[in-house]
Amino acid sequence: MGNEEYAWIHIVALLCLCDSSASQLSYSISEEANKGTVVGNIAKDLHLNVQYLETRDLSIVSSYSKKYFDVNLRTGNLFVDERIDREEICPNTAQCSLRIQAVLSNPMNVHRIEVSVLDVNDNSPEFIEQSYSLNISESMSPGERYLLPIAVDADIGSNSVKTYKLSQNEYFSLDVQSGGEHGVSAELVLQKALDREKQPVLKLILTAVDGGNSARSGTLQINVNVIDANDNTPIFSKSLYKIRVRENMAQGTVIIKLNATDLDEGMNSKILYSFIKRGNIDPSNMFDLNSETGEITVKGTLDYEETSAYEVRVQAMDQGTSPRSAHAKLLIEIIDVNDNAPEISVTSLMTPVKEDAEQGTIVALVTVSDKDGGNNGVTNCKVVGSVPFKLKSNYKNDYSLVVDGPLDRENTSLYNVTITATDEGSPPLSSIRVITVHVSDVNDNAPRFMEPVIHVYVKENSAIGSVISTIHAFDPDLDSNAKLTYKLLDNIVSLQSFNYEELKTFQFKVQATDSGVPPLSSNVTVNVLILDENDNNPTILAPYSEHGSVNSESIPYSAEAGYFVAKIRAVDADSGYNALLSYHLSEPKGNNLFRIGTSTGEIRTKRRMSDNDLKTHPLVVLVSDNGEPSLSATVSIDVVVVESTADIQTQFRHVPIKEESFSDLNLYLLIAIVSVSVIFLLSLISLIAVRCHRTDGSFSRYSAPMITTHPDGSWSYSKSTQQYDVCFSSDTLKSDVVVFPRTNSDFTQQRQGRPSVLNASSPQLYFCGRTYLRINDR
Numbered sequence: 001m002g003n004e005e006y007a008w009i010h011i012v013a014l015l016c017l018c019d020s021s022a023s024q025l026s027y028s029i030s031e032e033a034n035k036g037t038v039v040g041n042i043a044k045d046l047h048l049n050v051q052y053l054e055t056r057d058l059s060i061v062s063s064y065s066k067k068y069f070d071v072n073l074r075t076g077n078l079f080v081d082e083r084i085d086r087e088e089i090c091p092n093t094a095q096c097s098l099r100i101q102a103v104l105s106n107p108m109n110v111h112r113i114e115v116s117v118l119d120v121n122d123n124s125p126e127f128i129e130q131s132y133s134l135n136i137s138e139s140m141s142p143g144e145r146y147l148l149p150i151a152v153d154a155d156i157g158s159n160s161v162k163t164y165k166l167s168q169n170e171y172f173s174l175d176v177q178s179g180g181e182h183g184v185s186a187e188l189v190l191q192k193a194l195d196r197e198k199q200p201v202l203k204l205i206l207t208a209v210d211g212g213n214s215a216r217s218g219t220l221q222i223n224v225n226v227i228d229a230n231d232n233t234p235i236f237s238k239s240l241y242k243i244r245v246r247e248n249m250a251q252g253t254v255i256i257k258l259n260a261t262d263l264d265e266g267m268n269s270k271i272l273y274s275f276i277k278r279g280n281i282d283p284s285n286m287f288d289l290n291s292e293t294g295e296i297t298v299k300g301t302l303d304y305e306e307t308s309a310y311e312v313r314v315q316a317m318d319q320g321t322s323p324r325s326a327h328a329k330l331l332i333e334i335i336d337v338n339d340n341a342p343e344i345s346v347t348s349l350m351t352p353v354k355e356d357a358e359q360g361t362i363v364a365l366v367t368v369s370d371k372d373g374g375n376n377g378v379t380n381c382k383v384v385g386s387v388p389f390k391l392k393s394n395y396k397n398d399y400s401l402v403v404d405g406p407l408d409r410e411n412t413s414l415y416n417v418t419i420t421a422t423d424e425g426s427p428p429l430s431s432i433r434v435i436t437v438h439v440s441d442v443n444d445n446a447p448r449f450m451e452p453v454i455h456v457y458v459k460e461n462s463a464i465g466s467v468i469s470t471i472h473a474f475d476p477d478l479d480s481n482a483k484l485t486y487k488l489l490d491n492i493v494s495l496q497s498f499n500y501e502e503l504k505t506f507q508f509k510v511q512a513t514d515s516g517v518p519p520l521s522s523n524v525t526v527n528v529l530i531l532d533e534n535d536n537n538p539t540i541l542a543p544y545s546e547h548g549s550v551n552s553e554s555i556p557y558s559a560e561a562g563y564f565v566a567k568i569r570a571v572d573a574d575s576g577y578n579a580l581l582s583y584h585l586s587e588p589k590g591n592n593l594f595r596i597g598t599s600t601g602e603i604r605t606k607r608r609m610s611d612n613d614l615k616t617h618p619l620v621v622l623v624s625d626n627g628e629p630s631l632s633a634t635v636s637i638d639v640v641v642v643e644s645t646a647d648i649q650t651q652f653r654h655v656p657i658k659e660e661s662f663s664d665l666n667l668y669l670l671i672a673i674v675s676v677s678v679i680f681l682l683s684l685i686s687l688i689a690v691r692c693h694r695t696d697g698s699f700s701r702y703s704a705p706m707i708t709t710h711p712d713g714s715w716s717y718s719k720s721t722q723q724y725d726v727c728f729s730s731d732t733l734k735s736d737v738v739v740f741p742r743t744n745s746d747f748t749q750q751r752q753g754r755p756s757v758l759n760a761s762s763p764q765l766y767f768c769g770r771t772y773l774r775i776n777d778r
Contacts, residue, residue, distance in 0.1 A: 024395055025102075027078070028116035031086040036079050039069060039115060042102055043076025046111060050076050055106070061347055062100040063367070069100055069115065078102075078113070086117045087154045094156050101365070101398075103348065108362040112395050121159040121212025125151035127220040128279060132206075134188070134222060137322025138196045139229045145175065146188040147313070147327050151208030151218050152279040162211035167204050172224075174206075188222070196226040230320030232264040234271050236328040241314075244333045247304040251297075255287075258294030260316030260326055268320030276313035276327065283312040287332075296330070304336040305371040338376040338425025343369050344433035352438035355409040363389060364401040364435055368421045376425035384418040389437065391419065401435065409439045410476040441478035443516025449473050449524040459531045460500040471524065473512035481516035489523065500532040501573050534627025536573035538581055540635045544568060552638040553603075561607045565594065565639055568601035570623040578627035586622040586634070594619060594639065603637070615641050 027040045042058070043050045053073045060071055060078070070081040090096030095116075102111040132149050153160045164186035166174035171194060175187045186206065194202075202224035209217045237259040245255050262269040273294045275283045286300040287310075294316075310332040317325035348365040370377040381399055383391055388405030401417065415437045422430040449471070456469040475482040490508040506528055513521035544551045544566075553566045572579040583601040585594060593613060595606045603619070617639040624632040 024112040024114060026114045026116070028118055029080065029084070030118045030120050031084050032120055032122060033080050033084060035081065035083070039078040039080065041076050042071060042078050042111070042113075046102075048076065048104075050074070057105040059103050060100055061103050061365075062098070063345065063347060064098070068098055071102070084117055086119050086156075087123065089117060091154075101347065103365075108350070108400075110362075110365060110394055110398070110400065112398060119156045119159050121155055121210060121214060121216060123154040123159075124216035125153045125161045125208035125210055125218035127151050127206075127208070127218055128277070129220070131221040131223060133225060135225045135227045135323060136190070136194060137227045137230050137324070138194045139231045139322065140190055140194065141231075142190050142192050144190040144233075146190075147276070148186045148188055148206055148222065149220060150183065150185055150278050151220070153208075153210050153216075155210065155212070158211040160210055161208050163209050165207040165209060167206075169202065169204055171202060172204065194224075194226045200226050202226070227322035230264065230268045230318065230322035230324050232262055232268065232318070233324035234260045234262040234316040234318050234326040236260045236314075236316060236326050239328055241328060241330045242333070243330070244335050245298070245302060246335045246337055247302045248337050248339060249298050249302055251299060251301075253298045254295050255298060255332070256296050256330070258289075258296065258314055258316070258328070258330075260294070260328075262316075262318045262324070264318060264320060264324075266320075268318050268324075270319040271316045272319065274315050274317070276315050278313055281311075283310065286310065287312070289314070302334055304334045304373065305340060307334065308336075308373070309333045336373045336376055338372055338423060338427070338429055340371040340376075341429040341431045342379045342381075342421035342423055343371075344381070344419055344421050344431055345369070346433070346435060349435065351436070352440040353403065353407065354442055355407040355439050356442045356444065357403050357407060359403050359405070360392075361403040362400045363403065363437055365394075366391065366399040366401055366419060366433075366435075368397045368399070370421075370423050372423065372425060376423055378424040379421050380424070381419060381421045384420050384432075387415050387417055389415065389417050407439050409441045409478065410445065413439050415439070441481055443477055443481040443514060443518070443520060445476045445481075446520035446522045447473040447475045447484055447512040447514055448522060449512070451524075453525045453527060455527045455529060457529050457531055458498060460498045460533050461535055462497055464497055468528065469526075471510055471526070473522065473524070475512075475514050477514065477516065481514055483515040484512050485515070486510055486512050498530045500530045500575070501536070503530060505529050532575050532578055534574055534578040534625060534629070534631055536578075537631045538570040538572045538623040538625055538633045540623065540633055541569040541571060544635045544637070550638065551636060552640060554640045554642050555605070557609050557641050557643055559605050559609065561605055563605040565603040565605065566637060568596070568603070568621050568623065568635060570601070570633060572625050572631075574625065574627065578625055580626040582624050582626070584622045584624065586620045593617060596621060603639075609641060613641065617641070 025040070025042070025045050029037065029039050042048070043053060053071075053076060058071055058073055058076075060067075060069055062068070066082050068080065068082050068084055069078055071078050084098075086096050089098070096119075098115045098117060100113050100115065102113055103109070104111075127149055129149065134146055136144070136146070148164070151161050151164075161184050163184065164174060164176050166172065166186075166188070171191055173189045173191050175189050177185050177187065188204075204222040204224065206220045206222055207217050208220075209215055241256060241258070243256050249255070258273055260271050260273070262271055272291045273289055274291060275287075275289055277283075284299075286298070286302065288297045288299045289295070290297075310330075312330040312332060314328050314330055315325050316328075317323050345367050346364050347367060350363055353361065353363055366381070368379050368381050370379050379397060381391055381397075383389055383401075388403060388407055389401055390404040391399045392402050394400055401419070417435045417437055419433045419435065420430055421433075422428050454469070454471065458468050462468075471486065473484055473486075475484060487510070488508055489511050507525060508528075509523050509525055511521050511523050513519050555563060555565055568583055570581055570583075572581055582598050583596050584598070585596050585603075593606060593609075594603055594617065596603045601621075601623070603621070619637045619639055621635045621637065622632055623634070624630050
């Protein structure tokens, strides 16, 4: 009958559903089933919709070297994918099953499937030897029994050896004994006495027949040699010996001593012991038997995990002319000791795991096994250490490693998860397996600037396109989630260079955005402060024109030393130290008749006139600021000496109150010379002084606080020994108010373009209108 007739499939039982992610199905199938034979419908038995099997990526996972089964994603049928040989998978084992797993994704579910492999009668009984010889004395009485070799059948159950048959003869019959779980044996029974002279050798055929539906058989030729006279057979003290031996028993240890007796005398009573080899099991590989003493010692390494018990047949044979023998059975049970540590295997590893993975997400499938038996094979498995993972039991020794806490790749991008498995033996044994779990990045961090507000200092007149400042943001995420782009949030239109005189500060915002999905961003405020540079020359104020024009002034020949000739006024559009002006006479060289106030611009005579002096004195006044490098402007003035004050051009000028007073003698001399015209001139000068006092006059310092106005547009505040300068451009309302203390350290600060600010202990400066300032003296 073909294998197709044995390819019947049925579901044995749905054992249990452990939880929402694991259950077990049980099926059975005959060995040698054709490829493609359906084992069962997984979708139906697990109540799964067939339409979603492909989207959930249903797959069969096993730890075997061959892929015995696969699944049809369109129907859900589990089918045979490779030839199944039960004898290859489970040699010398009554029960045989294949354990596989059905894994579903999205979400992850694991279902355990146990497929029992049913035996078919595909192996015939076989005898180890081609022939077997028996020496039987002719004196043997009917009823004597002789144990025959057994046949070996790789099949199990009903397909194994069930009976033996003996060829037709007149001397022997066959007694077949059913050994239950220990198999079938056959003994040759002497029916009538042998006659060596009539027939010295008998040839018999022993046939072993299995119990398969189509029975298979094997044969052995038995040669019976008829020997003369030894009429007493040895007798064992027991027909069955039972002993228990630990699997770690040392080699050479005596485990039992056999005892058999023979009532004969001489050589007919001398007994030799030996093992009887049965089938493919040779007890001499594991044990030594002393043929004379009957002591059995351990020879090989006993391993409970390989063989839990040995069934040994022993023989006691006398040494008579016609040897007689007796047989006994020896059952050796191996006692398990805890000599195998648990084994941890990872069948599936889903890594990397996203850092936003929810608790319960499956990371790996773990299976624990222990070859020992009893409590020595019972294992407990757990995760060691403080990690955001735990083991979840699926079925017996199958586990899922799942997420058990929040993950943060920025703190920890890799975990070495240590799993330990310990058995319940005494002493217990354990093993460790380390699973490396990588954490993948998600865009959960916005870019960060080092500070919320950034101050940038830029010199005016910086080249267009020059870098003002470099702004950096940091994103702890990875790859594209940390790739940043920057943009301005405000409308910045002008691309020209900065001009401190027009714009001193402005503000804008910069936004940094990462490339994650969805993108995250953050802002920073940038304050740009324009620093003044010395880019404006001083400007000469009216009534004088700059160099290149003709300006003239007249003085009387009788002018005394300190006589006021003219006052040069100039302003500078820059600020701070760059706008602090100084006045100098640059031409003619070696002239010792005139001097100019460095800070006031007042030109005065240094001495009285002499006859050797020229009548016309060309002067060049250089006005310089204090910037680096210094910028300047020049103005030319021709000073004409006239004989009397009447010849002086009718061009009235304010003569400031001089810091140094004339002597009384000079004053009287002057009054005498100019007579009445001097009185008229003094009256006119007094009117002009009153007017100039309201605009740009120069006054001496007093002990009380006061403001002094200079012709160059600057203001001076004085209190006691302290003095402050306040500088304005020509358009007071549009200028900034900058206060310069009259100390060297403060002037140094102004050189750096940082005007001093009056603090709480300093006078407070208020702008109160277009033409004046009020000082609130504290």
